[in-house]
Amino acid sequence: MLLSLIAVSAVLAAWAVSARRMERWRVTAPMVIVLAGVLIGLATSDRVAAGLNTEIAEHVAEIILAILLFVDATDVRGGLLGYEPKAALRILFIALPLSVAVALLCGLWLLPGSSWAVLLVIACIVVPIDFAPVSSILRDRRVPERVRNVLNVEAGYNDGIVSPVFIFALVLADQDTRADTPLQALGAAVPQAAKAIVVGLVIGALLAVAANAAQRRDWMTVQSKRLVLVAAPLLAFGLSLAVDGNGFVSAFVCGIAFKYLRHSDDIRRDLELVDDVGFLLAVGMWFAFGVTAVAILERGVPVGTVVFCLLALTVVRIVPVAIGMLGSRFSGHERLLVGGLGPRGTTTIVFGLLAFNVLDGHDETTVGLVVVLCVLGSVVMHGLAAPAAAHTYAARRGSSREAEHSDPGK
Structure with a gap:
């Protein structure tokens, strides 16, 4: 563990002093941290990876996800659903459910040996x-x-929307729980979600109103305004668990309530600390992912799992987005961009770790392989293809404009 601490600290420091240069080269912190994790994984084999399959690691992952859900909910700009609310609704409530359904169908075809509940977890x-x-x-x-x-709104809300379904499926897939049927699992999940929504709304609203009143009376400092935003997701998460609620949903709802009730001169500045905390926690998850990837890939990769991950990164997203955006004012090329520019990252890793620690045997291995292949594939595919797609679209749009100006009939 000391070697891991030294490695991740050194790599993070090196990236910090060259962040702007790295951005010009399109190299992000997660890419560098994953590489460091892979190198440590090669040196330590299963020793570090085994430490991730523990109850402590599961609780740490839960807290990380709660904070990230809060950060995502507060990071959406331009109103509750951004500047394109109709398109955002189409993506979140048509394309997103369709994607989960298509991923489940692909799993039934390509991942034999797993129950439909496990496949829903993977979806x-x-x-x-x-x-x-x-x-x-x-x-x-x-x-x-x-x-x-639209992509910013989707990234802010999709994990919060999916998390109740994920927890429901995980409860059903866990052989140690008492939920033997979907109805029993749903009977446990719905009350948890309802309690979480109430807790999240109450905590978010109370903290926002209290911060507004304190700001009017000049009781707060610049630092304390930021600290409130760090305490909020932790408080919502903890209180929700205390009443047997879904802590993830609570943190997510708390972020939405706080953002839209808080009257701040500069909400973006207030969010800087919780953004940094979320970033540092995510760095830890990316490093753990790199370490674990080595141990998981050493076991071999079935062809069906590779095909499933390729479909998950392409067809599973692009086709539902195209269907969901039918009739919208987005052009065909814009719809293709929305569907194609969908990288997988921290949420996939955290969900995967939670599932990895709950499932056993074949299902545990399958989840591990899917997470590793999906995230590594996304880093490569979207890291290379996204700039190329943006360049192609800009060139095509420029050519169209030149043609319009040069055509005397237009």
């Missing part, structure tokens, strides 16, 4: 998008602004 793992591996996409002005806005 919830591979569908949510996260821009940590290729964050430059959301700042690339060659990509149309409305495409970037």
Whole structure:
């Protein structure tokens, strides 16, 4: 563990002092941290990876996910559903469920030996998008602004929407629980979600109102404004668990309530600390992912799992997005961009770790392989293809404009 601490600290420091240069080369912190994790994994074999399959690692992953869900919910700009609310609704409530369903069907075909509950867990793992591996996409002005806005909203909300389904499926797939049927699992999940929504709304609203009142009376410092945002997801998560609620849903709802009730002169500045905390926690997860990837890939990779992951990164997302955006004002090329620019990252890793620690035997191995192949494949595919897609779209749009100006009939 000392070697791991030294390695991740050294790599993080090296990236920090060259972050701007790295961004110009389209190299992100997760890419560098994963590489460091892989190197440590090669040196330590299964010793570090085995430590991740523990109850402590599971609890740490839960807290990380709760904070990331809160950060995602507060990071959406331009109103509750961004600047393109109709398109965002289509993506979140048509394309997203369709993607989960298509992933489940692909699993039934390509991942034999697993129950439908386990396959639903895997579908919830591979569908949510996260821009940590290729964050430059959301700042690339060659990509149309409305495409970037819809992707930002989706990345902010999709993990929070999927998490109740993930927990439901995981309860059903866990052989140690008492939920033997979907109805029993649903009977446990629905009350948990309801309690979590109430707790999240109450905590988010109370903290926002209290912060507003304190700000008017000049009781807060610049630092304390930021600390409130660190305490909020932890408080919502902990209180929700205390009343047997879903801590993930609670942290997510708390973020939405806090953001839209908080009257701050500069909410983006207030979010800097919790953003940094979330980033550092995610760095730890990326490092653990790199270490674990080595041990998991050493066991061999079935062809069916490779094909499933390729489909998860392409067809499983692109086709449902195309269907969900039918009738919208987005052009065909813009719809293709929305569907194609969907990297997988931190949420997939955290969901995967939670499932990895609950499942056993064949299912545990399958989940591990899917997470590793999906995330590594996404880092490579989206890291290389996203800039190329943006360049192609910009060139095509430029050619179209030149043709219009040169055509005397237009």
